[in-house]
Amino acid sequence: MKKQSAYLLFISVWIAACSFAANAQNKIFFASNPVVAHRGAWKQNNFPQNSIASLKHAIELKCTGSEFDVRMTADDILIINHDPEYNKLPVEKTKYKAFAAFNLANGEKLPTLQEYIKAGMKNNTSTRLVCEIKPSEISKERGKAVAEKVVKLVHKLKADQRIVYISFDYGILKRILELDPKAITQYLEGDKSPDQLKADGISGADFHYSVFVEHPAWIEMAKKNNITLNAWTVNEAAGMDWLISNNFDFITTNEPELLMERIKHSRTSMGWKLKCCDEFNYFGLPDSTKWVYVTEGNSPGWENNDAHF
Ligand code: MG
Numbered sequence: 001m002k003k004q005s006a007y008l009l010f011i012s013v014w015i016a017a018c019s020f021a022a023n024a025q026n027k028i029f030f031a032s033n034p035v036v037a038h039r040g041a042w043k044q045n046n047f048p049q050n051s052i053a054s055l056k057h058a059i060e061l062k063c064t065g066s067e068f069d070v071r072m073t074a075d076d077i078l079i080i081n082h083d084p085e086y087n088k089l090p091v092e093k094t095k096y097k098a099f100a101a102f103n104l105a106n107g108e109k110l111p112t113l114q115e116y117i118k119a120g121m122k123n124n125t126s127t128r129l130v131c132e133i134k135p136s137e138i139s140k141e142r143g144k145a146v147a148e149k150v151v152k153l154v155h156k157l158k159a160d161q162r163i164v165y166i167s168f169d170y171g172i173l174k175r176i177l178e179l180d181p182k183a184i185t186q187y188l189e190g191d192k193s194p195d196q197l198k199a200d201g202i203s204g205a206d207f208h209y210s211v212f213v214e215h216p217a218w219i220e221m222a223k224k225n226n227i228t229l230n231a232w233t234v235n236e237a238a239g240m241d242w243l244i245s246n247n248f249d250f251i252t253t254n255e256p257e258l259l260m261e262r263i264k265h266s267r268t269s270m271g272w273k274l275k276c277c278d279e280f281n282y283f284g285l286p287d288s289t290k291w292v293y294v295t296e297g298n299s300p301g302w303e304n305n306d307a308h309f
Pocket residue numbers: 067068069132
């Protein structure tokens with residue numbers, strides 16, 4: 001009898017340990033880097049953009065996010081494609097079956113959103129799925145209908161925790177929030193301040209890099225409002241360094257490997273903090289709130305005795 005109890009106790013402990021291990025395995029710990037691979041990590045391996053291969057590579061690189069574009073066919077199938085056309089067929093006016101004849105350049109079939117999310121949930125505990133819902137070219141209402149279908153599918157696949165919704169269409173993001181108030185949303189257009197985004201319940205400002213250069217005050221405004229900062233699409237080292245030094249939460253890039261390198265060597269990773277910066281993106285004299293005139297140089301012997309003109 002005692003032997004039986006010990007045996008049962010051993011089995012129970014073993015089952016509990018296995019279940020703990022399984023839960024730990026399923027737990028998502030998004031990578032702490034800010035790297036979002038734009039249409040997946042495609043460039044260095046010459047994968048097609050928005051392919052499952054590019055998504056898988058972004059996961060292998062442990063990017064914190066992998067972005068992709070969603071459109072809806074004439075018969076309401078959600079597919080992954082950037083352009084309004086696929087093989088010269090207008091996506092919104094063509095039935096899904098017609099696309100089946102045209103594989104991607106690496107032989108993959110054109111992925112549906114369902115296939116894409118499922119691939120993004122497999123062996124992935126590091127990478128957010130950054131889902132751009134393209135505005136409809138037919139009507140604003142159709143755009144919202146696409147959003148509804150996307151949210152429904154995300155819930156069905158239990159992928160809610162992994163998805164960041166982004167869009168140029170503010171109405172699409174607002175519709176998503178009506179359906180799922182906890183959804184993480186980022187706005188792409190760059191024509192609304194972080195204060196406005198906060199007021200409307202949008203989680204993040206995912207603007208073109210130049211918008212933040214033109215409105216540097218929006219960076220602080222976003223931080224004060226807990227609005228996530230994301231910039232697209234930054235492929236050069238200088239732009240990456242500027243965003244890293246300004247502690248952007250996300251940086252969207254076609255060059256995730258380069259961005260990983262820049263982060264590794266960035267001064268902030270060595271404990272440096274940005275105290276002051278000026279991009280000189282204005283006309284006229286230097287900004288007097290940041291710069292002063294040093295006139296001692298007018299006296300002989302000051303500076304380094306170089307000839308100054
Ligand atoms: Mg996109």
